[in-house]
Amino acid sequence: MRHGNNKRKFGRVRKVRKALINSLALNLIVRGKIRTTEPKAKELRSFIEKLVTGAKEGSAATRRNIIGKLMNRRPEVKKLFEVIAPKYTDRKGGYTRVLKLGARKSDGAKMAVIEFV
DSSP states (O other), rough: OTTTTOOOOTTTTTHHHHHHHHHHHHHHHHHHHEEEHHHHHHHHHHHHHHHHHHHHOHHHHHHHHHHHHTTHHHHHHHHHIIIIGGGGGGOOOOOEEEEEEEEEEOOOOOOEEEEEO
16 A cells, blocks of 8 residues: 555656656756656655745754755755745745646657746
């Protein structure tokens, strides 16, 4: 039974899946908008929203926690704390939006754009 198992697996082992989500999150922080498959965008949404909520708090402990989650990439963490999080001080959630696109031509995978609101 899958009670409480609400994460997608993407046909990857745990460490590769974690690296995929981290890479997508770093690219979203740097670019503000990325194009990926729909399941990856939906999985990334919950991960990045937790990071932005922590960055809104702004304490040293949350900064260390987020640095650990983003593979010690300090420039991206700095951008998250100084540029992205201050935009959402009045907002309680829903920092990202997933826009569905058509199917990819080569393999028919559903595509989506994820971006900051």
